[in-house]
Amino acid sequence: xxxxxxxxxxxxxxxxxxxxxxxxxxxxxxxxxxxxxxxxxxxxxxxxxxxxxxxxxxxxxxxxxxxxxxxxxxxxxxxxxxxxxxxxxxxxxxxxxxxxxxxxxxxxxxxxxxxxxxxxxxxxxxxxxxxxxxxxxxxxx
Amino acid sequence: xxxxxxxxxxxxxxxxxxxxxxxxxxxxxxxxxxxxxxxxxxxxxxxxxxxxxxxxxxxxxxxxxxxxxxxxxxxxxxxxxxxxxxxxxxxxxxxxxxxxxxxxxxxxxxxxxxxxxxxxxxxxxxxxxxxxxxxxxxxxxxxxxxxxxxxxxxxxxxxxxxxxxxxxxxxxxxxxxxxxxxxxxxxxxxxxxxxxxxxxxxxxxxxxxxxxxxxxxxxxxxxxxxxxxxxxxxxxxxxxxxxxxxxxxxxxxxxxxxxxxxxxxxxxxxxxxxxxxxxxxxxxxxxxxxxxxxxxxxxxxxxxxxxxxxxxxxxxxxxxxxxxxxxxxxxxxxxxxxxxxxxxxxxxxxxxxxxxxxxxxxxxxxxxxxxxxxxxxxxxxxxxxxxxxxxxxxxxxxxxxxxxxxxxxxxxxxxxxxxxxxxxxxxxxxxxxxxxxxxxxxxxxxxxxxxxxxxxxxxxxxxxxxxxxxxxxxxxxxxxxxxxxxxxxxxx
Numbered sequence: 169x170x171x172x173x174x175x176x177x178x179x180x181x182x183x184x185x186x187x188x189x190x191x192x193x194x195x196x197x198x199x200x201x202x203x204x205x206x207x208x209x210x211x212x213x214x215x216x217x218x219x220x221x222x223x224x225x226x227x228x229x230x231x232x233x234x235x236x237x238x239x240x241x242x243x244x245x246x247x248x249x250x251x252x253x254x255x256x257x258x259x260x261x262x263x264x265x266x267x268x269x270x271x272x273x274x275x276x277x278x279x280x281x282x283x284x285x286x287x288x289x290x291x292x293x294x295x296x297x298x299x300x301x302x303x304x305x306x307x308x309x
Numbered sequence: 310x311x312x313x314x315x316x317x318x319x320x321x322x323x324x325x326x327x328x329x330x331x332x333x334x335x336x337x338x339x340x341x342x343x344x345x346x347x348x349x350x351x352x353x354x355x356x357x358x359x360x361x362x363x364x365x366x367x368x369x370x371x372x373x374x375x376x377x378x379x380x381x382x383x384x385x386x387x388x389x390x391x392x393x394x395x396x397x398x399x400x401x402x403x404x405x406x407x408x409x410x411x412x413x414x415x416x417x418x419x420x421x422x423x424x425x426x427x428x429x430x431x432x433x434x435x436x437x438x439x440x441x442x443x444x445x446x447x448x449x450x451x452x453x454x455x456x457x458x459x460x461x462x463x464x465x466x467x468x469x470x471x472x473x474x475x476x477x478x479x480x481x482x483x484x485x486x487x488x489x490x491x492x493x494x495x496x497x498x499x500x501x502x503x504x505x506x507x508x509x510x511x512x513x514x515x516x517x518x519x520x521x522x523x524x525x526x527x528x529x530x531x532x533x534x535x536x537x538x539x540x541x542x543x544x545x546x547x548x549x550x551x552x553x554x555x556x557x558x559x560x561x562x563x564x565x566x567x568x569x570x571x572x573x574x575x576x577x578x579x580x581x582x583x584x585x586x587x588x589x590x591x592x593x594x595x596x597x598x599x600x601x602x603x604x605x606x607x608x609x610x611x612x613x614x615x616x617x618x619x620x621x622x623x624x625x626x627x628x629x630x631x632x633x634x635x636x637x638x639x640x641x642x643x644x645x646x647x648x649x650x651x652x653x654x655x656x657x658x659x660x661x662x663x664x665x666x667x668x669x670x671x672x673x674x675x676x677x678x679x680x681x682x683x684x685x686x687x688x689x690x691x692x693x694x695x696x697x698x699x700x701x702x703x704x705x706x707x708x709x710x711x712x713x714x715x716x717x718x719x720x721x722x723x724x725x726x727x728x729x730x731x732x733x734x735x736x737x738x739x740x741x742x743x744x745x746x747x748x749x750x751x752x753x754x755x756x757x758x759x760x761x762x763x764x765x766x767x768x769x770x771x772x773x774x775x776x777x778x779x780x781x782x783x784x785x786x787x788x789x790x791x792x793x794x795x796x797x798x799x800x801x
Contacts, residue, residue, distance in 0.1 A: 240622075296656070
């Protein structure tokens with residue numbers, strides 16, 4: 169599986185124009201240092217409800233804070249008078265297909281359902297808000 | 310047999326010295342031999358053999374299709390009817406879709422034989438093919454010698470389409486389909502020594518590709534030669550009524566020149582792509598190929614894409630916001646993993662998603678919903694979209710003066726797994742996707758080319774980036790570099 173032959177490419181040692189186009193040192197402006205972000209516990213609970221995802225552990229909140237800190241670099245760019253870009257196809261017409269019903273065997277569609285009864289998907293009672301994960305309160309305090 | 314490209318298959322079938330079923334058997338055997346590399350999540354042996362036999366019949370009757378006998382591997386985030394499609398997640402571990410993604414359908418209609426579904430980072434979130442429910446994929450290069458200091462160590466493949474790149478690099482198939490949202494086909498291909506095309510946004514249908522970020526995702530192609538990429542691309546491209554973001558293109562019958570001439574081609578060297586942490590050998594290769602292009606008659610000039618260094622931060626917001634919405638459908642009811650909880654619907658959803666998603670995936674959902682909070686929406690989400698326009702405009706400006714850009718793909722050669730696993734998923738992405746992400750934000754085609762081996766004996770690659778729908782010029786130029794560099798594939 170290992171390589172058997174190392175290709176040898178020899179270039180004439182010329183100081184050509186192309187050679188000087190490739191920067192030999194990094195071209196990089198140092199990013200502004202943004203302060204640490206602290207996400208209040210109420211927001212943590214709100215995000216769990218909105219996401220229907222549990223942080224599960226305190227480190228997950230720290231990871232979110234780091235992700236937000238990282239993203240803040242976008243504040244450093246002046247975007248006044250710049251319109252948000254949703255898609256690169258913004259100047260093309262993208263026709264929608266006709267909304268025509270297609271025949272599918274319901275059995276095939278429901279093939280991946282774990283819990284079914286008499287042709288219905290079984291779900292637990294609705295309209296009950298997700299309970300707050302109290303463990304997070306302790307971990308964050 | 311599996312390392313000479315699709316052209317050799319077509320010749321073999323036409324000369325009747327080869328049959329699709331023989332190629333299929335060889336592919337399946339090779340998969341068994343290279344099992345340790347963990348390139349595949351699911352091998353579809355029975356179905357592949359059946360399709361190969363249908364190919365045999367066509368060959369016997371002289372009605373050979375362009376991809377008859379061509380075995381391909383498909384990243385496990387493309388739906389394949391009747392074959393489980395997991396996204397390398399516990400959430401979809403047992404998910405069997407009822408339909409096949411358009412690109413796969415088009416390849417199959419041209420005779421291609423799907424032999425398996427390949428490993429990836431969970432939901433394509435990663436740059437190593439190491440964050441998979443099914444364990445990491447391993448780079449075939451230097452495989453035996455990687456574990457010299459730490460037993461069982463290996464070089465990472467790059468990602469997220471790592472399994473697809475390994476499948477081609479280790480000679481189990483002729484081509485592979487991956488997806489590219491931030492560099493996910495170019496990165497592993499550069500590290501595994503194979504060619505990859507990330508097409509223009511909208512050139513290939515995304516129908517049946519499980520979405521990561523709708524406005525950035527594109528199906529990508531991986532192959533042993535650029536001619537093979539061109540053939541697969543010409544077969545897959547074009548409007549699909551099932552994906553309203555596909556655009557009219559004119560790539561059917563696309564054929565590259567035998568020895569493409571590059572006289573007068575204007576090639577830009579984007580200065581900002583030399584970022585901190587880039588390996589000296591990558592810079593050297595970049596410089597040498599710039600020289601080579603000049604020698605071949607190109608006009609090579611330095612260009613600037615000033616917003617490059619904000620691309621990853623911009624992407625981190627857009628990606629998480631899309632993820633928060635795209636992954637909302639995984640609740641355990643209609644499909645996928647489901648926990649026992651019967652307390653309430655919301656509790657079932659939350660518990661299922663805690664169990665079914667890794668912490669990386671959950672982290673991106675939570676971040677996305679944070680950026681989308683009423684008070685953050687303009688500050689983060691809309692600001693990221695404004696920044697995206699500036700990055701897009703950078704490219705628009707340079708393409709008034711140059712035809713193509715030449716740039717690195719990854720900052721370094723493949724890294725040892727023991728080193729790689731010291732950093733978390735997000736930190737890695739900020740290093741890994743630096744040179745690849747901007748092309749996604751701008752919807753541009755890019756071609757990743759393996760060029761030579763490093764001192765360590767690992768592949769090093771470069772990429773060409775072109776204006777939207779410039780795939781023909783991109784691949785012709787790439788083919789000339791391919792001919793000149795004569796990179797020797799690992800399995801030859």
